Amino acid sequence: MTEHPDATLQRLNTEVLEPCGWQPFGGMFDMIEEWPASVPTKRGVYVFLISRDEPIAYPVGESSIVYFGKAAQQRGVRGRVSQHRGTILRGPSDRWPGHAAHEWLMARGGVCVYSLAPDHDPFGSQGMEHELIKAFQRLHRTRPVGNGTAA
Template sequence: MIKLPDATLHRLNTEVLEAGGWLPFGGMFDMIEEWPASLPTKIGVYVFLIGGNEPITYPVGESSIVYFGKAEQQRGVRGRVSQHRGTIMRGSRGRWPGHAAHEWLMARGGFCMYSLAPDHDPFTSAWVERELIHAFQRLHRTRPVGNGTAA
């Protein structure tokens, strides 16, 4: 289990979330072993971190971050993360690989954290997701493996 959130995550909390008036990522739970009853149905963004003791080696540095996502639908963070979790819990499908973030989480386990949109500006989760990915890319010279590669 990850004892402390990823160092990159600390930096993104400050540079993107807090700078935009959002709370830092919180509410960490195990994607396989837990399903928190209190997972909110509000709009927000979320991050998946792989489990284990070894982070992913990126072109510049390492990080446990595997994916950033946004939750804008009716059931918010709870609904969107639930969709991902269902796919992960069902496992891989035959010889075809699935979503890269799901494959990493199926192989190594992992965690989810989320940040809810401020009440005064709930429609910016797509912008915040893009900014998180861009900031990650500036730090590691690529996007998180689950968000595709930067060609």
């Protein structure tokens, strides 16, 4: 996917991922309604976006981005996103609040997009996740709601 209605995601594609040799975010699927067999088991990063037309108002601007994550383990993007999806499908708990990203996606629905790490990756998935959060923070003056707050 090279086009997405979220302007922040487009900027992150061109300003963060592509200069480091990563592919633009792609492979979009609905976190609740779909589980494509094509979700890869390779290392990478992923983003959760709310799927409704009402973006989140951040201190500067707005975006549909809720959360950035990294997939550095053996099952890669498929394994990590599968863990998140299971929690979201179980629904909210009366006992304790869940992960902020899960709560947003349960309330508003959401999609996932991902980018796989290139073979010559200088950052690793953790480093790329960090770079994406920093770039988001520069644009919106805060982290995405699912990645906590910046002090």
